[in-house]
Amino acid sequence: MRRSAAETKAGTLIEALPWLTRFHGATVVIKYGGNAMTDEGLKAGFAEDVVFLQHAGLRPVVVHGGGPQISSALDRLGIASTFTAGLRVTTPEAMQVVRMVLVGQVNRDIVGLVNRHGPFAVGMSGEDAHLFTAVRKHAVVDGELVDIGQVGEIIKVDPGAVRALIADGRIPVISSVARGDDGEVYNVNADTAAAALAVALQAQKLIVLTDVEGLYANWPDDTDVIDQLAADELEALMPKLSSGMVPKMEACLTAVQGGVPRAHVLDGRVPHSLLLEIFTNEGIGTMVMP
Ligand SMILES: Nc1ncnc2c1ncn2[C@@H]1O[C@H](COP(=O)(O)OP(=O)(O)O)[C@@H](O)[C@H]1O
Numbered sequence: 500m501r502r503s504a505a506e507t508k509a510g511t512l513i514e515a516l517p518w519l520t521r522f523h524g525a526t527v528v529i530k531y532g533g534n535a536m537t538d539e540g541l542k543a544g545f546a547e548d549v550v551f552l553q554h555a556g557l558r559p560v561v562v563h564g565g566g567p568q569i570s571s572a573l574d575r576l577g578i579a580s581t582f583t584a585g586l587r588v589t590t591p592e593a594m595q596v597v598r599m600v601l602v603g604q605v606n607r608d609i610v611g612l613v614n615r616h617g618p619f620a621v622g623m624s625g626e627d628a629h630l631f632t633a634v635r636k637h638a639v640v641d642g643e644l645v646d647i648g649q650v651g652e653i654i655k656v657d658p659g660a661v662r663a664l665i666a667d668g669r670i671p672v673i674s675s676v677a678r679g680d681d682g683e684v685y686n687v688n689a690d691t692a693a694a695a696l697a698v699a700l701q702a703q704k705l706i707v708l709t710d711v712e713g714l715y716a717n718w719p720d721d722t723d724v725i726d727q728l729a730a731d732e733l734e735a736l737m738p739k740l741s742s743g744m745v746p747k748m749e750a751c752l753t754a755v756q757g758g759v760p761r762a763h764v765l766d767g768r769v770p771h772s773l774l775l776e777i778f779t780n781e782g783i784g785t786m787v788m789p
């Protein structure tokens with residue numbers, strides 16, 4: 500028998516019930532990547548999803564990137580963008596632009612979109628209240644350490660300010676910039692920053708939004724998306740991964756090995772992908788389990 504439109508709608512809503520029960524009060528760290536921010540409609544939809552999660556009783560925390568936005572600002576200023584092992588080579592001049600774009604532009608945009616729905620989002624830089632403390636990171640190329648400038652490796656997370664915002668019913672929106680005890684400011688890959696925060700908060704989930712359906716088994720072939728895999732299976736796959744997927748999957752691994760029960764890579768180009776992942780039985784994208 501065919502279901503009426505009303506029955507289908509009711510079915511979708513009631514399918515969410517066990518997930519609403521399971522995730523009530525759960526902290527979910529969402530990494531919003533620059534490649535998933537290109538379309539205004541999708542950005543507005545992302546903000547709606549985050550507010551939906553908040554009203555549904557979850558505690559969303561957003562960590563954002565903005566790689567393409569940084570590259571176009573550097574381009575406008577005539578500063579070349581180079582990447583080594585997936586990380587931006589960050590000169591002191593480039594660092595000023597990274598900070599300006601992430602904290603002053605991308606962060607403000609996301610905060611503004613979320614706050615169309617109420618006084619929820621509070622923007623922070625990872626520098627604020629000692630949230631992220633980093634040291635200078637070197638890239639490894641052919642077994643050699645290579646200097647890549649002011650790129651940071653997070654060595655300490657103090658999530659106190661984030662916890663206080665959550666307890667106050669706010670949605671923290673965090674830029675992946677860190678301070679160093681040496682007085683420097685560091686550029687941190689946003690996937691890495693999100694994983695470090697998910698572990699520090701002992702979140703129930705890390706969700707990484709990007710511009711592919713999930714982890715493809717035979718990239719660059721995009722027919723076969725891996726829907727779920729265990730941490731040890733992912734560890735075995737790591738040497739075969741390339742480009743942007745390396746920090747992303749490393750982040751998922753760090754999260755689950757650090758006590759976060761589930762890490763997901765989702766397609767941020769699919770409208771409301773966050774809701775589809777959390778509140779439907781099938782979920783979407785790639786899920787990593789311990
Ligand atoms: N195995 C793989 N599965 C999916 N994507 C892959 C894979 N290997 C490399 N990629 C590339 O990684 C990109 C995602 O990383 P990145 O561009 O850094 O995204 P973001 O800006 O969201 O952090 C994809 O668009 C794709 O080009």
Ligand SMILES: CC(=O)N[C@@H](CCC(=O)OP(=O)(O)O)C(=O)O
Binds near residue numbers: 531586686
């Ligand atoms: C060290 C390093 O590479 N930092 C990144 C930070 C932004 C980021 O990670 O943005 P996406 O999530 O959009 O890729 C960069 O400068 O591009």
